[in-house]
Amino acid sequence: xxxxxxxxxxxxxxxxxxxxxxxxxxxxxxxxxxxxxxxxxxxxxxxxxxxxxxxxxxxxxxxxxxxxxxxxxxxxxxxxxxxxxxxxxxxxxxxxxxxxxxxxxxxxxxxxxxxxxxxxxxxxxxxxxxxxxxxxxxxxxxxxxxxxxxxxxxxxxxxxxxxxxxxxxxxxxxxxxxxxxxxxxxxxxxxxxxxxxxxxxxxxxxxxxxxxxxxxxxxxxxxxxxxxxxxx
Numbered sequence: 001x002x003x004x005x006x007x008x009x010x011x012x013x014x015x016x017x018x019x020x021x022x023x024x025x026x027x028x029x030x031x032x033x034x035x036x037x038x039x040x041x042x043x044x045x046x047x048x049x050x051x052x053x054x055x056x057x058x059x060x061x062x063x064x065x066x067x068x069x070x071x072x073x074x075x076x077x078x079x080x081x082x083x084x085x086x087x088x089x090x091x092x093x094x095x096x097x098x099x100x101x102x103x104x105x106x107x108x109x110x111x112x113x114x115x116x117x118x119x120x121x122x123x124x125x126x127x128x129x130x131x132x133x134x135x136x137x138x139x140x141x142x143x144x145x146x147x148x149x150x151x152x153x154x155x156x157x158x159x160x161x162x163x164x165x166x167x168x169x170x171x172x173x174x175x176x177x178x179x180x181x182x183x184x185x186x187x188x189x190x191x192x193x194x195x196x197x198x199x200x201x202x203x204x205x206x207x208x209x210x211x212x213x214x215x216x217x218x219x220x221x222x223x224x225x226x227x228x229x230x231x232x
Contacts, residue, residue, distance in 0.1 A: 022218050028097040029214040031088075031155065037207070038084040038162075040104040041134065042077035045111065049131030050074040052124065053176065059124055060183055069172055076165045083158055090154075100213060107207040114202045118195035122188070128180060129192065133199045135173040139166040 052058040054070035092099050115126030142163035146156045184192060208229050215225040 024095075025097050026214060026218055028091060028095050029100060029210075029217070031091065032097075032100060033102070033210045033214070034155075035084040035088040035091075036099075036102055037104055037107075037210075039081040040108070042081045044104075044108060045134060046077050046131055047074050049128050050077065052128070057124075058128060060180060062179060066176070066179070073169055073172060076169065080162055080165065083161075087154060087158060100210065100217070102210045102213070104207060104210075106209050110202050110205070111199075114198055118198060119191060125180075125188075125192070126195070128176075129195060130199055130203070132173045132177045132180075133196065134203050135166065135169045136177075137200070137203055139163060139170045142166055 049058075050070050050073045053060070053062065054067050054074055056062070056067060088099055091097070111130055115123060115130060119126040119129075142159055145151055146160040146163065148156070151159075181189070181192075212225050212229055215228055216222065220228065
């Protein structure tokens with residue numbers, strides 16, 4: 001778990017930062033979407049499951065060492081949320097582009113609906129599977145950012161730290177899934193296997209509402225913003 005605080009202001013004095021004001025604001029808000037989605041997903045999806053595991057409320061028979069590791073995941077994810085929001089706040093101060101009030105409700109509602117649809121009688125199991133899926137997908141996504149020289153240094157640094165932690169989380173939740181699967185009633189395994197593909201799709205599907213709002217803030221009307229989203 002990294003305990004360094006990243007300073008944004010110096011890193012934002014880069015060549016792309018001196019482009020047109022509207023383009024600049026769109027790029028900054030796109031970065032906000034990445035950072036703020038981290039604060040929401042980690043605390044509202046991952047830590048919900050990590051807390052259940054850590055406190056023995058997951059319905060699984062797990063040794064104390066696994067529960068201790070779940071608490072470590074919980075602390076990691078809380079810190080990822082803290083430094084993502086901290087960097088976003090620094091960016092707002094450096095750029096003058098206000099932090100939007102996005103709550104990512106559409107994405108979270110979609111996850112909840114997927115859980116209810118796939119496993120209506122096992123809501124806790126559905127939450128655990130969502131965390132397993134999310135935490136075993138995100139590492140590959142995060143690893144794409146640090147080597148990319150077109151990304152500003154502050155963002156590359158925190159993403160590298162985040163990816164390092166998520167590598168450990170990937171191993172933890174892969175092992176947890178093995179424990180979970182071995183303890184499932186055989187009659188439930190087929191339903192769980194069928195639930196995982198739509199959960200993967202839901203975790204990977206882009207939440208376009210913040211993008212639409214960013215386009216509107218940039219001056220497009222609602223029809224034009226929707227047309228851009230449909231084209232992309």
